[in-house]
Amino acid sequence: MKNKNILVAIIINVFITISEVAVGLFIGSLALISDAVHNFSDVGALGLSWWGEKEILTSRPLAIDKLEC
DSSP states (O other), X not given: OHHXXXXXXXXXXXXXXXXXXXXXXXXXXXXXXXXXXHHXXXXXHHHHHHHHHHHHHHHOTTOGGGOOO
């Protein structure tokens, strides 16, 4: 379920990023373009979270209790 939520957040953020870039370029707003870059970094962070969660769920599902800090 976590992977699905992260994937939905990625899709929404990609849509917002593309929209902000398009509108920012159309009206010449540097603020919208810079916010789009910020949202793109959020997409990257969410992508890493999705990938990391996917690796945990598929590679070693029973090794979570063996983590040592």
